[in-house]
Amino acid sequence: MGNETNKEIVNIRSNLQKVLEAGNFSVSAEIGPPMSGDAQNVIDKARHLVGIVDAANVTDNQTAIVRMSSIAASYLSLQNGVDPVVQMTCRDRNRIAIQSDLLGAYALGLRNVLILSGDHQSFGNHKQSKNVFDIDSVQALHGLTKLMKENIFMSGSPLKAPIEFFLGTTANPFADPEELQIIRLEKKIRAGARFIQTQAIYNLDRFKSWMEHVRERGLHKEAYLLAGIVVNRSVRSIEATAGVPGMDVPLSLIERMRATKGKEEAEAEGVAIALDLIKELKEVEGVAGIHIMAIGWEAIVPTIVEKAGFLPRPKV
Amino acid sequence: MIIAAQKSMDEILRSVKPFEKIAVAGCGTCVTVCMAGGEKEALKVADLILLDARAFGRKVEVNVTSPVRQCDMEFLDDVEDELADVDCILSLGCGAGVQFMAEKFPDKVVVPGINTSFIGVNRDLGYWTEMCQGCGNCILEKTGGICPVSRCSKSHFNGPCGGSHTGKCEINDETECAWQLIYERLKRIGQLDRLYEINEARDWSTSRDGGPRRLVRGDVKV
Ligand code: SF4
Numbered sequence: 278m279g280n281e282t283n284k285e286i287v288n289i290r291s292n293l294q295k296v297l298e299a300g301n302f303s304v305s306a307e308i309g310p311p312m313s314g315d316a317q318n319v320i321d322k323a324r325h326l327v328g329i330v331d332a333a334n335v336t337d338n339q340t341a342i343v344r345m346s347s348i349a350a351s352y353l354s355l356q357n358g359v360d361p362v363v364q365m366t367c368r369d370r371n372r373i374a375i376q377s378d379l380l381g382a383y384a385l386g387l388r389n390v391l392i393l394s395g396d397h398q399s400f401g402n403h404k405q406s407k408n409v410f411d412i413d414s415v416q417a418l419h420g421l422t423k424l425m426k427e428n429i430f431m432s433g434s435p436l437k438a439p440i441e442f443f444l445g446t447t448a449n450p451f452a453d454p455e456e457l458q459i460i461r462l463e464k465k466i467r468a469g470a471r472f473i474q475t476q477a478i479y480n481l482d483r484f485k486s487w488m489e490h491v492r493e494r495g496l497h498k499e500a501y502l503l504a505g506i507v508v509n510r511s512v513r514s515i516e517a518t519a520g521v522p523g524m525d526v527p528l529s530l531i532e533r534m535r536a537t538k539g540k541e542e543a544e545a546e547g548v549a550i551a552l553d554l555i556k557e558l559k560e561v562e563g564v565a566g567i568h569i570m571a572i573g574w575e576a577i578v579p580t581i582v583e584k585a586g587f588l589p590r591p592k593v
Numbered sequence: 594m595i596i597a598a599q600k601s602m603d604e605i606l607r608s609v610k611p612f613e614k615i616a617v618a619g620c621g622t623c624v625t626v627c628m629a630g631g632e633k634e635a636l637k638v639a640d641l642i643l644l645d646a647r648a649f650g651r652k653v654e655v656n657v658t659s660p661v662r663q664c665d666m667e668f669l670d671d672v673e674d675e676l677a678d679v680d681c682i683l684s685l686g687c688g689a690g691v692q693f694m695a696e697k698f699p700d701k702v703v704v705p706g707i708n709t710s711f712i713g714v715n716r717d718l719g720y721w722t723e724m725c726q727g728c729g730n731c732i733l734e735k736t737g738g739i740c741p742v743s744r745c746s747k748s749h750f751n752g753p754c755g756g757s758h759t760g761k762c763e764i765n766d767e768t769e770c771a772w773q774l775i776y777e778r779l780k781r782i783g784q785l786d787r788l789y790e791i792n793e794a795r796d797w798s799t800s801r802d803g804g805p806r807r808l809v810r811g812d813v814k815v
Pocket residue numbers: 724725726727728729730731732733740741742743
């Protein structure tokens with residue numbers, strides 16, 4: 278690699294961070310890496326999102342099912358014009374691997390990192406595996422922030438050349454008890470999270486009450502809160518979402534889907550529900566962006582972003 | 594206390610099958626209390642081995658012994674003569690007992706008859722739960738006396754993961770979320786402020802991660 282290329286890579290900055298820091302309402306989506314080594318799959322998903330979103334999360338063996346590595350798929354996304362958010366779980370890596378993988382991610386020009394605990398492996402297809410959990414997500418955020426700000430590794434030894442990431446994590450507005458969850462969110466922010474993506478929101482009343490607590494503690498001013506939504510394309514899909522622990526889907530929304538006839542109507546209603554949610558969410562004080570999770574229906578994202586009036590995306 | 598569960602008779606029979614002179618060794622401590630490998634269980638297992646051999650027309654001799662503790666050489670010395678003639682010892686002690694038995698009888702085959710499961714407590718008749726992983730650096734003072742290392746499915750040190758719901762752990766509804774318990778307890782004893790402290794990455798070298806552990810106490814050495 279020539280000197281020029283290296284300089285170019287060092288100069289890369291997170292698009293998501295620039296969009297948010299310039300005061301824009303951000304729009305992001307997800308790229309689920311394939312259960313194979315098929316690069317084209319990632320490239321196609323990324324190309325659909327060029328100019329449509331500010332960033333895309335590239336999941337890390339979500340629900341503990343083995344897929345292409347988040348860092349490799351993130352690199353493919355970057356090369357194809359979409360700013361990736363590398364997801365990194367504490368389930369599969371100890372502090373040595375987390376730091377090492379992220380140095381590699383930085384070298385490839387990846388700038389957004391989302392730290393997660395990771396779904397327990399008992400959910401996935403390798404239930405027999407051992408988990409790691411050397412550190413938890415607060416400890417990972419804390420350690421990585423020190424690595425960036427003070428140039429020291431979690432061991433205390435020095436980092437030779439500085440790195441910079443836009444660090445984020447997740448929060449679930451519907452997990453209980455609320456007080457404990459808010460304390461934990463505050464801790465994650467103090468540990469260095471600059472943006473927070475929420476669990477999928479369907480129950481607006483509960484989300485709004487959660488946001489009140491978030492605002493009471495001023496947390497919305499310390500990190501960018503990106504509200505998550507899931508787009509469902511069928512009755513089966515919304516029912517399955519409702520069955521996931523920690524999800525709160527009001528019956529009225531499920532009924533809306535049930536009232537439809539045929540695939541086309543159901544899909545149109547799924548989009549309509551998503552648009553209704555977005556419309557309300559973007560008015561909630563303290564919400565800095567929207568994060569669209571169209572699991573298994575990635576191709577619908579451009580339609581939603583357009584219909585929600587989010588185009589064109591800011592050039593920053 | 595160490596909690597264990599007896600292996601299936603199938604597995605036990607398979608491991609003792611090649612031998613004619615077998616000793617079943619119970620242990621008088623933890624595994625007696627949790628009813629996995631005490632004298633009572635040893636007698637029953639011995640009977641089943643005999644029955645099986647008879648059914649297949651094989652000749653076996655089975656004797657039963659039950660030292661006070663298999664993890665103490667002193668008590669293994671007591672059974673030395675008794676076991677002198679056997680060629681296989683089926684130990685119903687915990688993993689430590691089985692291994693110490695093998696050290697005591699270096700020329701004999703020693704096989705395990707129970708699965709050593711965890712350090713835990715008895716909550717009800719026939720119901721035990723894990724409480725400690727022997728991490729070597731106890732932090733129960735920070736967590737209201739509830740262990741996040743062993744009782745949180747992800748060993749989190751800074752509060753619950755997003756999967757905690759109605760007090761249950763994301764892995765299944767039979768498992769209580771340790772962080773819900775920690776929260777309730779800290780609230781009750783007026784120490785909720787502890788939850789705001791960031792517990793930094795911990796040093797696991799006192800745990801198994803530092804390699805097999807030893808404890809040397811000068812004050813009790815002779
Ligand atoms: S903190 Fe360590 S020593 Fe204390 S109960 Fe938990 S595992 Fe055992």
